[in-house]
Amino acid sequence: MNTARSVFRRAAVAAAAVVTALVLAACGAGSSAAGAPTSTPTTSAPRSAPAGRHDRADVSFAQRMIPHHRQAIAMADLAGERASSSKVKAFARKVRKEQQPEIRTMTTWLKAWGEQVPRGMEGVGHNASAMPGMMSDHQMNRLKGASGSAFDTMFLTMMIKHHQGAIDMAKSEQRHGAYGPAKKLAATIVTTQTAEIAQMRTMLGTGSPTATTR
Template sequence: MTVVLAACGGSTGKGGGSPSASVAPGGTGSSASAGQHNRADVAFAQGMIPHHRQAIDMADMAAEQASSGEVKALAAKIKKEQALEIDTMAAWLKSWGEQVPQGMSSMSGIGHGNPSAMPGMMSSHDMDQLKGASGKAFDTMFLNMMIKHHEGAVEMADAEKKQGAYGPAKAMAGDIVAGQSAEIAQMRAMLGGGSPSAGSS
């Protein structure tokens, strides 16, 4: 169970994770080892994987286009944490005999195959606008978009906490709610010219 939490990271400071973190959920055997799963667990993983992939795409843009060191550091932190979570969720889906989403499309009912229909997802137009921005304009656009994106992830994770049955998935959902809520507060402080204490970890 601790391996899964290490993979989640969030703002809890556990985000370092060992390489085994992304393998353990599937490699430790059947889903019964951590409790049975239900359709809500499948929908959570199949929806959150493409949601996280879009956040990573945005973070990759920040590495090249942001002017603020704080924005670049936050983007790198988001990419690291969410890549680990994608690996973990993909391992769950494989162990359950479910399809792992490719690209930005959800396999589940969340979004019905339309990425922008998932909570907090950016449209292709939004992503094109971000790609075309640079400097301080990029920083502001990135922070505003990532706040919306995180709010969507928190909404999806809240649903998993209420409806899911698989212990590790519910634990990850709790970490997403806590970690991304903290990052939302950090990004709002950055937009307001504040100096948030939560740096890259």
């Protein structure tokens, strides 16, 4: 009788131990699941979206410089067809190579900021005459009608004025802009186009532009 009771008691203890172990395991699993860090979905910015604060000066800079660059490229295209000097043609190719990527960069900024991208050679909220250095339709038509050495002189004289206008706008961005990449681009424009003005003046054979652009 004692032996049977002893066996029964040992079986009961063993069963209780198994139940306890199962309960503890279940609790432990629940605690781990509850305590595990929950991953929160994050929405990353589009890869093309510019990071950093920008202000209205940055927007205005891009909206004005894009059509300004487009006119410089239009002038450079004419040089490829009408210039007589190989140096002028090479310079025109350089202008196109530099300014096309800058247009794409500024266009990306405006789209990411939800701002209007200018069409053609008109700035957003600005007519061509309001942008420093922009040629009028009359001046562009005169350039289109020229050829040979007369074109070379007219092109260089007009492009010097055009570059000076771009430098003025870039310096304004450096003073008033807030967006780092835009200020950096402005600094590049100042440095590059200042050097190119000196190069064009050398090609003209004068230390300062003397030909009229009227």
